[in-house]
Amino acid sequence: MSGTMNTDLGGDGYNFAFLDEQTKRMIRRTLLKALSIPGYQVPFGGREMPLASGWGTGGLQVTASVLGPNDRLKVIDQGADDTTNAVSIRRFFHTVANVAVTESTEQATIIQTRHRVPEAPLKEGQILVYQVPEPEPLRRLIPRESETRKMHAYAEYGTMQVTLYEDIARFGRIARTYDYPAIVNGRFLMSPSPIPKFDNPKIANNPAMQFWGAGREKRIYAVPPYTTAHSLDFDDHPFEVQSWKGCCALCGSTMSYLDEVITDDKGSRMFVCSDTDFCTTHQAKAAAQTKVVGEHS
Amino acid sequence: MYVAVKGGEQAILNTHKMISEARRGDPAIAELTLTQISEQLRLAVDRVMAEGSVYDRELAALALKQAQGDAMEAIFLLRAYRTTLPRIAMSEPVDTSRMTIRRRISATFKDVPGGQVLGPTYDYTHRLLDFELAAEGLERVRATSAAEPLEENVPRVVDLLHHEGVLQEDNDDGNDEVFDLTRQPMSFPAGRDQRLQSLARADEGFLLGLAYSTTRGYGFNHPFVGELRLGEVTVEIVPEELGFPIAIADVTVTECQMINSFQGTAEQPPQFTRGYGLTFGHNEGKAMSMSLVDRSLRARELGEDVRHPAQNEEFVLSHADNVEGNGLITHYKLPHYVDFQAELQLVRQLRAEYEAARAVQTKEAAE
Amino acid sequence: MTVRSDTSFRSAVSTDAPLKPGFADPVFDSQAVFRDLLVATAYPGRIVSLDRKLTAPRPFSSATAALCLSLMDFETPAWLDTGLDNNELTAWLRFHCSLPLTKTAANARFAIVSDPANLPPLQAFHQGDVEYPDRSTTLIIQVPSLADGPAMTWMGPGINGSIKVGIAGLPPQFWTDWDLNRELYPRGIDVFFTSGNDLIGLPRTIKVEA
Known part of the structure; x- marks a missing residue:
């Protein structure tokens, strides 16, 4: 990436936030239409970015189009601010937009994420941008775009219901653990991107603005604030999220999504928060209250 | 902890330095110039221009040099550069x-x-490695031109x-707006x-x-x-x-x-x-x-x-x-441990249920 | 590497009256106004005061002009209720936005109504396609006030429960048309009401009751 940015043949530098103004306007119009039709995938003229497609180019274009000099940007991957691609994307914006960056969910005005929704509740005015590899929730069932587009046009989502019910017949439960489809505002079936289903409830009725950017597939969609997002389920098999027996080994949280860390070659492992900012904040609070952190599992 | 997947900015910057070192190879060997690449690796340059959608031999040569000759990486570099170019005009149809x-x-x-x-054309060359080419300073062969x-x-x-x-x-008829x-x-x-x-x-x-x-x-x-x-x-x-x-x-x-x-x-x-x-x-x-x-x-x-x-x-x-394809395939290198944890939980649970059901079956069969 | 703002230069156009200016800083002003539009669309019914103020060409208010500069360009054919005879206005839109103007409301990506008395039925605009409902017209209606009109109750995505909104100056059939617009969902047009330097968003999802 930095190699591309250092290319000097162009003479002068790049435009603020890399994209040219016409591209930003096109994406901004797309973002407004996306808010107006919650959950509907708006096609947009995605550009080729100096980051591999599949690595967050959709999120990158959304962020580049909303970002301004007064923003504070947070970038996470797997919930962590220090994962390689998060570091790389944060560096990109620091270079091309000279924007302030933060690891604090609370202080960020824009959060670009891959695979997680932050644990800390978001506030009005905050913008959450998800990176999306495959925006079409029906794609694994129906590979053809011309067919899935019709299914969305007429809200024909029976195929998805049948697929989930086949899971129940076979495994006794819906065997989907991430990228769990939801109906937005009672109308459009939406892929929440590959976040664990643990995070699905956070999408619904969130005070913040949420956008999904799929660069390779050239689609943008949104869930406005205070909008319903119902994770598909059945009366006799209601939607449920992951839970863990223990708590985070570092901060003691029992309400966060935990990553399993293998600590040796004898099968020992521990569980820690995937959301690094949440974990650090929680540890600091716990330390301040000088309470003893709970036992490890 | 997490040394394997969590890399700080320093580690990333270091990968850039390492790739730069690998690109240069043995510093005792003369460095390739862009002109050498565009003149002597012409077909590689042509491919990068075609799939990179930019007709510029010098930029394509630079991309190839930067990519250590990897055509796909060079194409990607050229495409990303292309995004930043202003569109000055639409050309007339080429005749x-x-x-x-x-x-x-x-x-x-x-x-x-x-x-x-x-x-x-290579069509009628016999595909025999030409060991004379391995030597430098070879006399240039010239084709004879037709009289007319x-x-x-x-x-x-x-x-x-x-x-x-x-x-x-x-x-x-070429009059419609082109996609x-x-x-x-x-x-x-x-x-x-x-x-x-x-x-x-x-x-x-x-x-x-x-x-x-x-x-x-x-x-x-x-x-x-x-x-x-x-x-x-x-x-x-x-x-x-x-x-x-x-x-x-x-x-x-x-x-x-x-x-x-x-x-x-x-x-x-x-x-x-x-x-x-x-x-x-x-x-x-x-x-x-x-x-x-x-x-x-x-x-x-x-x-x-x-x-x-x-x-x-x-x-x-x-x-x-x-x-696009290369981007998606290589993105599987990125950490996916959050989703993997979710799948791991499910597979463990299904596995436990499977073993329990089998135990019951075995017991019933024994009785 | 240097970060610059892309101030695109254009050759001067000779008109009788000097053209009103556009954004002082096209890159950052467009971004600031867009963020206000984003908030207005995400939180319908709330009055959003724009961050930038413009000396607009008649009869546009500052907010209407800022919205045009921020969102419109050669890719977005626009329809004007003033027709195409207002030279100062059309020259301004062509110069600052490179905006193609259309006489056919149904072809417009944007429609700008500077006097709500001229508002055609909403169904005259592009409703979007069944498979591409995003292709509908976005309508900008400039009204005398965003607060002094009859208080209506708005509900829907972006609104926590409900909100009272008093848009003034709308023709009586507007809200009947709006109900019809909602029946088309997911097709349908989206609206911004502007007044002075303020605006309110009304996306197609919003239900409005007296």
């Missing part, structure tokens, strides 16, 4: 019948007006067939303009495999090379303030017009149909593959059954771009 020909062959006639011109230069306007073979009416006409793949998302069904743009910058290897499949029963192509030509064409634009075309560049292109027989339908008389291929630079395999795949993707338009991968436009056009 390949006015090409300055360097090579031109037709398989459909023994001789054609303008003649068969073999030009620079080629005619200025060499007619295209397919145009000759048009006059007879046995080859289907292309109805496009722009770099500004608009792909949509299906795709027009031929969208398809040809997509194929022109598609991965050469992917197109070759698809084209090959159409000749082995996974399609109905019975191709004849109507004409394959290589040479320079003039690109013109019409500036608003002038109102007449001016030449802005001469570019090298390879064009292939593939002729396929077609039985005809109730609406259409029996006739030959065409597949079209055009690429920047000298790239015959790509131009031929493109023309075969273009023809096979006309299945729907010509009322043929769409049964094979090379006839399925969504399949072909959605997967032809190597910048």
